[in-house]
Amino acid sequence: MIFLRILAAFVLMGIMALVAIIWLPVSRSPLSESVPADWTASPGEGEYVMRAGDCMACHTAENGPDFAGGRAIESPLGTIYTANITPDPETGIGSWTLPQFRAAMIDGLRPDGAHLYPAMPYENYRMLTERDIRALYSYFMDEVEPVNSPVPEPELPLPFNQRWGIRVLNWAILSHDNGFDGTMGDPVLDRGQYLVEGPGHCAACHSPRTVYMGQDGIAAGEPDFLTGGFIAGQEAPPLRGQGSRIRHWPIQELTTFLATGRNFESTANGEMGLVVDHSLQHLTDDDIIAIARFLRAADRLQHEAPEEAVATGPLSIPYAQANAEGADTARMLTGAQPDMPLGARLYLDNCAQCHFVTGRGSPGIFPALQGNSLVTSSEIAPLVSIILQGARVEGTEKRPMPLVMQGYKDRLDDAEIAELASFLRQAWGNAAEPVTEAEVAEIRQSGEAIGH
């Protein structure tokens, strides 16, 4: 009997809590700074915040009008579609007031009080300054073309389609104050910190997720901040800590990667390609350098500014020779004996022209495959889909040439691609599990290419 009573008490408390969650009015965060009422953004300022915040990548469907939303975001719980954020009053945000816009950005609230799904990174945007929020608001209201285009309802099963459930989540993840106070003790580093933690919302992909799916580390000083995560079936590699490859990059290689989507050993594929295309390439050199310096400072590394964010041509950059880890594979490929494993033979016949027998590519244009997190990731779909469908790194202002790799789906069958991918994952010191023919078949079936 006692047991039943206790149970009944818990149920009653649970119901009361639920009622509270559903019915108690939501609260909106207070202003983090006072901005004069007559303050207006300078020309281009709002657009710049939009670029820094990378609004376009998510809020634009493939080949759709800018900011009209409708891009499908696959979450583990189901599919949601990004909102139309053009100033169309009916299907967009044209009827929103500044406070309503602000609440969406930093509290994750719609004007009707409903909660936004946390695919919208309000957890990070919460750190936006009031000025940037106002600049952004006037940009969307005054400079973006309204597009009348309704977006589909989310495809989420119970209970995840109940937006009030997000409220519980928000109690856990929105515990930090809104607004931004730099902690790096240097104005440039603070600027980098702001861009990374706030508008850039790097942690949304590059920090791990907690059990309740919040970002595990949204600010410098938190132990797991930017130590790697996953996004849309793709690994977002660690940007700091022992597993971070970029900690070995000279700072100018980091700035070059951010501004152009390519550097001496890597290219920005898939989700990061979108970030470079829609956001980072549009930032000033000073901001790119500030971001790079902050990322290195946050990893306790030397962070002296490079001479320029991206070196100006003409530049002749010698390709790298095989290193100790890659020497055996390079020797086997150079020997080109007919009894090499099939994967190695396929590599020689299809890949080595650009990526070289060293597996280290040609700097700035063809990425290294040795130590490449996309190649060795537990998520094999990006690697296999690139072999199948090819890949495209968009051109940028400073490196205008799109880097386009052709696909091999018409040339190699599933078994061959499995052999090839397995070879890549184990060559030059790479040590990842092999890929099976069945896995390739499934990825081929899906027809998906990364970054589209």
Add this chain to the structure above:
Amino acid sequence: MARTDAKKDVVIVGLGWTGAIMGMELAQEGLEILALERGPNRETVPEMRYPNMIDELSQGERHNMMLRPAQSTVTIRRNLNETALPMRKWGSFLLGNGVGGSGVHWNGQNWRPQPIEMQLRSHIRDTWGEEIIPEDMTIGDYPVTYDELEPYFDRFERVAGITGAAGNINGEVQEGGNPFEGWRSGDYPMPPLPVTYNGIKFAEAARAMGYHPFLRPGGNASTSYVNEYGMQMGACNFCGFCERYGCYQYSKSSPQTTILAALFRKPNFSYRTGAEVLRVEMAADGQTATGVTYFDEEAGEEVFQPADIVILAAYQIENVRLMLLSGIGTPYDPVSGQGVTGKNYGYQITGSTSMFFRDEHFNPFIGSGINGVCIDDFGMSANDFGALGFIGGAYISSAQTNGQPIRSMPLPQDTPAWGAEWKSGIAEWYGHQMSIGHHGSVMSYRGHYCDLDPTYRDRHGRPLMRITFDWHPNELRMNAYLKEKIEEIARSMQPDVMQSSYKDYNSRYDVRPYQTTHNTGGTIMGATPETGAVNRYLQAWDKHNVFVTGAGAFVQNTQYNPTGLVGGLAYWAVDAIRRQYLRNPGPLA
């Protein structure tokens, strides 16, 4: 007239090397520019993807990348008395088509002319006297000097990403380079590529005879490269598919790898493919052009495109034809020698000696378009024209550009061309052969010219270009001299079998076998309207808003592959447009 489009500041005819250079430089002035390209769009992916691109039958043999003769071709005769007939399959030269033009399908061999080649008539007059110039030889001086062009050669080499070893930096001869080259203000932007075994063997033999071997310069990247526009190339891997192919690995200099993507980002630049320009339209007073009329392939109609500046940046042959069809410059008359448009058509002369070594392996499948060791010891500046009895020069090289099975299967000449013995010949000799060849100048002559064919017309009813050309005794004498020199080197290498392929004194121009796509002249530069169709800034003498780029400007052909001079002249001319013409439109000379 079916349609008139909105006016542009600049219309560019042809989007190859010079169209891309002109577009890029003028786009930086903020001008509204439209480029019209008669062929299709071409990008590395998908158009040049592996392995589809390296299909020798489609590309090498059936010329899929080239202009289709059904769309347009040329007629050819050897002298004024013959009736010219149309080329129905390309042979002696290959006309490119599509975005990137011939810059897509070239080997990448890139040279500057020698300084004396630019002022050749004066050089001969000052050295031997003008009387050594044959009566029918119409060579002259370019109205621009090597020294004036040097910064623009340099600029083009840095944009195009040329590899090589300098032979003369500011007058100081450099070890390992070509000691006969004109001075350069700096080294090549990329070091040379490694060389194949045939080149090493040739270099040893040449050095032993006192010659000065060096690695051929050109547009096959030896490292990763970024040019001033931020465009990029990756290092070449010697796949051996350059000429007649587009490069599938971003290693060959082309408009695609060095200019176009940067140009396409410019909001004030646009281009149309399937847009074949039919003629340049003139103002009522005939002093200036008003734009061009083109055929819009997609719409199936003629379009008038008004523009303030017209740049003819098509291939030499099409540029000459457009000038003649549009009444730009006085048509050249080979009988009276009067007129300029179409004058001084030039070509180049080649010959080679093949050597077979039973016990040597050359691995011919390892090749690149520029691969090879050269000597310039018989070049223009080294030759004593008075003593030798000819005017001209050539560089000699041992190249290994490819080992493609259909066209690159050299066999001893007594081997049957088919059947079991042919097969056993291949088994015996494949990979055991190397060759030494020369690449020589061809002078300009009164009877070598371009005009409109009186009989044959294209699908738009326009006369085809007629080329009148034959080998002249001057070049055949030079050819015989070079044969002797090459065979001397070849013999010193003691091959098991040696055979030569050169024109003899009775040779006539044969349009069937491929020779070179180095057609020049017809829109020649001149210091006066009487001596050239365009002035020293490639501006039409009689229509100041028409500029004509390309090798048509060559007063006489040089001994080298022409692209370096073509690129240098384009940068030289566009610099004058930017600095002078835009401020004050009118004749620049």
